[in-house]
Structure formats: structure tokens, C-alpha cells
Amino acid sequence: MIKVAVVGAGKMGISHLAILGANPRVEVVGVCDSSKIILDALYRYGHFPCFTDFNKMLEQAEPDAVVVAVPTKYHATMVRDVLKRGLHVFVEKPFCLHVKEEIELVAMAKQLKLVNQVGYHNKFLGTFKEVKKILDDNGIGEVYHFHGQSYGPVVLQPKQGSWRSKPTEGGGCLMDYASHVIDLINYLIAPITRVDSSRLQKIFSVDVEDAVYAMVALENGVSGMLSVNWSDETYRKMSTSVTIIGKNGKIIVDANECKIFFKSKEVPEGYSQGWNTRYLTDFTPTVQFYLRGEEYTAQLDYFLECIETNTATKVNSFNSAAQTDKAILLIKEKQ
Amino acid sequence: MERILFGDNQFFAVNHISDEKSMAQSIRFKEDAAIIKTLDVARNNGINTFMCTTHDRIERICAIIRSNAVKYEQYNLYPCLPYAHKYANSITENGVLGTFQKFVPGNMVGSLLKGGMAVLSRDYIDLMELMIDSELKMFKGLHTPVIFLQNVVTDLLLGLRMTDFLVGFHRYIKIKYNAEAGFITMNMPMLLDVLESAGIRQPIICTSINKAGFRMSGGMALYEKVLQEDRARIIAMQILAGGAVPVSEAIEYVSSLPGISSLLFGASSKTNIEETVSYIHHFDQMYTVPQKMPIYA
Numbered sequence: 001m002i003k004v005a006v007v008g009a010g011k012m013g014i015s016h017l018a019i020l021g022a023n024p025r026v027e028v029v030g031v032c033d034s035s036k037i038i039l040d041a042l043y044r045y046g047h048f049p050c051f052t053d054f055n056k057m058l059e060q061a062e063p064d065a066v067v068v069a070v071p072t073k074y075h076a077t078m079v080r081d082v083l084k085r086g087l088h089v090f091v092e093k094p095f096c097l098h099v100k101e102e103i104e105l106v107a108m109a110k111q112l113k114l115v116n117q118v119g120y121h122n123k124f125l126g127t128f129k130e131v132k133k134i135l136d137d138n139g140i141g142e143v144y145h146f147h148g149q150s151y152g153p154v155v156l157q158p159k160q161g162s163w164r165s166k167p168t169e170g171g172g173c174l175m176d177y178a179s180h181v182i183d184l185i186n187y188l189i190a191p192i193t194r195v196d197s198s199r200l201q202k203i204f205s206v207d208v209e210d211a212v213y214a215m216v217a218l219e220n221g222v223s224g225m226l227s228v229n230w231s232d233e234t235y236r237k238m239s240t241s242v243t244i245i246g247k248n249g250k251i252i253v254d255a256n257e258c259k260i261f262f263k264s265k266e267v268p269e270g271y272s273q274g275w276n277t278r279y280l281t282d283f284t285p286t287v288q289f290y291l292r293g294e295e296y297t298a299q300l301d302y303f304l305e306c307i308e309t310n311t312a313t314k315v316n317s318f319n320s321a322a323q324t325d326k327a328i329l330l331i332k333e334k335q
Numbered sequence: 336m337e338r339i340l341f342g343d344n345q346f347f348a349v350n351h352i353s354d355e356k357s358m359a360q361s362i363r364f365k366e367d368a369a370i371i372k373t374l375d376v377a378r379n380n381g382i383n384t385f386m387c388t389t390h391d392r393i394e395r396i397c398a399i400i401r402s403n404a405v406k407y408e409q410y411n412l413y414p415c416l417p418y419a420h421k422y423a424n425s426i427t428e429n430g431v432l433g434t435f436q437k438f439v440p441g442n443m444v445g446s447l448l449k450g451g452m453a454v455l456s457r458d459y460i461d462l463m464e465l466m467i468d469s470e471l472k473m474f475k476g477l478h479t480p481v482i483f484l485q486n487v488v489t490d491l492l493l494g495l496r497m498t499d500f501l502v503g504f505h506r507y508i509k510i511k512y513n514a515e516a517g518f519i520t521m522n523m524p525m526l527l528d529v530l531e532s533a534g535i536r537q538p539i540i541c542t543s544i545n546k547a548g549f550r551m552s553g554g555m556a557l558y559e560k561v562l563q564e565d566r567a568r569i570i571a572m573q574i575l576a577g578g579a580v581p582v583s584e585a586i587e588y589v590s591s592l593p594g595i596s597s598l599l600f601g602a603s604s605k606t607n608i609e610e611t612v613s614y615i616h617h618f619d620q621m622y623t624v625p626q627k628m629p630i631y632a
Binding site for chain 2: 010011014015017018019020021022035037038041042044045046047048234236237239241254256257279280281282284286287288289290291292294
């Protein structure tokens, strides 16, 4: 039994809480939030010990691991507190607001040998995992270009909203939306290390950008484009896709399907020359409890497994999330 | 409940398998007339129940059905609430509280906030009832013998172990709407255990059941075992596993299973509707259809 505490009961925190609550390997020993109405509902109707004070929860609930799902600006402080107590930590994306904080936290987690993971859930989706495998096996030859896109209907009219509309708190399309596609590019191909040009565009928001367009280059020299817009109401929900072009083929992948073109007869097992379409259903292992997508359960299962087996996370470690934040910073600086 | 129920995903660009198909559907069903035409094709194939989300556009479809009372005299609607993306997108933009304030009528949220921890626990159930009423307004005057809670909410409450809300939903649908409550879930075995232990017998549960084992949390074997036990009125959804299984094979699988009252599917074209219905009839004849208690006479 792993004892887990959750701080932050917003959209992601509540979702993690439910997934952990349904997991027989987990005992939820505490949930902490500053919102009275939510905490009150959890207290009256749920079965988890509730706290209003984060440090009090860490002290009294004695968790083995903590899920941090508060607004980004609080991540660094809380993650540091958790690590200091020698506890494993899963933190929501994006990791932190400042690179300096990240360097410190990456080193701290490494030194203390604590499991550390950031919630970039796309990497636990079957379609993206399959593409990673094909690319690692050099399936489409030398990659020379990519296009990462993410669109969705978040801000559709001019008005102020939550912390997500405040640039100092980690709001905006770049941190909230584009971070997913940046993180995927970093994972699938190579980390973004240079930004040639970028444009952060306000469409409806006053203080933050609603769209991000950038020309970027990766550590291995491959160049590509990012195009992200969270004010696009032609999408029912967030839709992230990546097109990758290599000398021997091409991949178009999103959360639901991957379309892969192989130029020659030399193809990975199960594929053939020309176009191949594979669906999420082909690659999705059953989870014990489903909420909003298998990937949300899968990422927490992975976190718990790393704790149980005392191994470092190979996917979504603090280090990989820090690289994503570095790319975010480069895009910000270049505009 | 009828053996075959018609779903609405195809009308609202919900395609679990392809974003491209989603957009094509969105274009195809831009006009309400296109939706009505498809519903009529399904009706001509003997499907008299439309299971639909409380999406804004359903309001207009309801108005059309209401104004053609004679044509749709025997027609049933099974509303599924809430339309979750409306709330999820609002939470990202307005926060959880802001979302409550936006969607709950009156100043209920304001008074909850003022009361803080001191409010009576009853208030939260009241809040849920107000939200149910606001979502169901569009169905006024239409036949809605079963009203469903969408899986994202059912499963969230299940994971949070907030069983009181599931029971509260079940009770309120019965007393206020004189209808039966149904629960959509991706975690059928777990939900059934929880509902039974809360005293709800033979609940109506709509859940993914398909030959690919897709979205059958806990595994196919567990689902098949629970179906044998005949503890619920089950509606199988996602029977085609988003297209992963060929139609005839997919339908043979669900037809051959015991304990499934109804099959839910959605399709856009006349050919696909006719094909699916004829396969269901074919395999239902081959395997005996379980006789379950009807919900209403």
C-alpha cells in the first residue's frame, strides 16, 4: 500500500484524486486545497482526510508520495517542501516558472533518490508511444522536418478568467497548451535547443497569448514548426498532433490515430510499404480504472510502479520537464 | 428499453478514432435538418430511442421533435447529462468556482461561499439538483423515460467515492422526472458493486462492451463474469470499438453475451444504419436475446 497525498483539487487534482481513490494499491492519506467549497464537498461526501494547510498535511498524513496539482507558480516551493521531507513527487505540468528553480529541484530529487515525475500525459498514449518506438528504430530514416500542432476551444471570448489568464502565474497558451506539443517533440525526436522566430499572439486575452507560432531547431539539427491556438472553437476539445518527415517516410500522429507512410519495403513488423493507419484501440492496454483517458491512469500507475520498484522515472522526469520549460523560455525570449 | 438505441456522437464530431472524421461529421451535420433526417432513417429501421447529450444543439432538435408531435408520438429521448466539455473548458478558463457561478442558476453558489464550512450538507445535493434541472430544461414535454449521468461524472464520483451523489441522482430523477436514472461508465464492475452496496438494485448501466476489450476497465473477463450474474440492466456502447473490430464480428460478440438488454450505436449514413441493424437482428436470432423486465409498459 502506497500512501499518497494530493495538494490542489482543481481540474487535474480532482482527476488524480479520483484515479488514486479507485486504486486498491493506494491509500489516499490527505487532500489539501484552498477552496472552501471544494474541500467542504470532499470532506462531507468523500472518504479522504482533508486539510487546508499543506505543511500540516505533510506532517500529519505521513504520505510516501505527494501529487502536486496547484497553479504553476506554487510548484517550486511545494515540490521543494515535499522533497525535503524525503517524499516522492508527481507534479502537474508545466514544471516550474523559473529555470533556476528547476535546476535545484532536479539536483535535489537526484541526490535524495526520490521518484520524480511531471504530468505530461500524452507520452502515455498508445499512439505517441508507438511512434516513439518507430522513430527509435529509425523506421522512417533520417528525420529532417516536423510540424507540431495543438488546437482547442479554451478562450473563445474577451474576458478575464482564472490563474491561467495571468502570465506571472504560469497562464497563457504557451505554458498551458503549447507545453504539451513542445514536450512531445522533445520526447519523440530531440530537445528543442534553438528558436529562430516566434510569435505569441493575443486573440481574446488581455494579458496572455492565445496562440503561439514558432520556427524551432532541435539538438540534432532538425528544424520544424510549432502552431498552437487555444481559441479555436472548431475543435471540441484539445487536439494535439505531430507530423514528422524523414528520408524514408512520414508520420502523422495524434491522440487517436497514427498514419505512417513507408517509402520502401523495409518496414517495422506489422506494417507495409505505403500508407498504414493504426488506431489508439490497437495500442491501448486496459487500465483498472478509467477517467477521461487511459493515459491519466497509466501515468500514475507508472509513478507508483517506480516507487514500488525503487527505480527512477524514465519518462517525464523533472529533468525532461525542465528541458520543455527551457524551450518555452526560448520561445518567449525570441518573440 | 428497446433492444437498439441510437446514439448522437456522430452529430457532434465525437469520433474516438479520428480527428479528421470528427471534422467531416461536423460539416455534414451542420444543419439540424441533417440530424433529423438521420434520426428518421434510424426510425424507419425500427429504432425509436435517441440517446443524446445535453449539447446546445439538442435543444433545437428537441424543438423540432416537439413541434412534430404526431410524427414523434412514440419517440423516446434518453438524455445524458451533463455535456462535460462545456464545463471542462470553462474550468480551464474560469476555475472550478467560476464555473459553478456561471452555470448554476440564481445565487446558490454565492450563498454556499458565504456559508463556507457552515452550510448544511444538503446544499450540495440541492446544487446538483439545480444543475440537473438546468440541463434537462430542453426536454420539457418530451418522452424521457431514462435519464443518464455521463461517464465523466459517474466515474469521477466513483473514484472520489462520493456515492451520495450517485444515489442522489438516482432518487431525484425518479421523484422529479418520473423517470429511471441510468449511469454511463467505463468502470462497470466497480460501479455496480458501489451502487448495489448503496441499495440500488438492477441499475441501468451503459458501458463499453466490445470484442477488442476497449475501455472495459478491469478487463474483458471481469465484464463477462459480471454479465453472467444478471445484476443490472446493461446497455452496451462502443460495440464497434471505434472501428477496431469488423461490424459483423463486433455485433456477433455483443449478441452472444448474456445480460445485455440493449445495444447503443450511432452512424451517419443510411447504409451503415441499415447494415448495423440487420446484423443485430441476424445475430440476436442466432443467440437468444435475454428477456429483461421492460422499464415502462
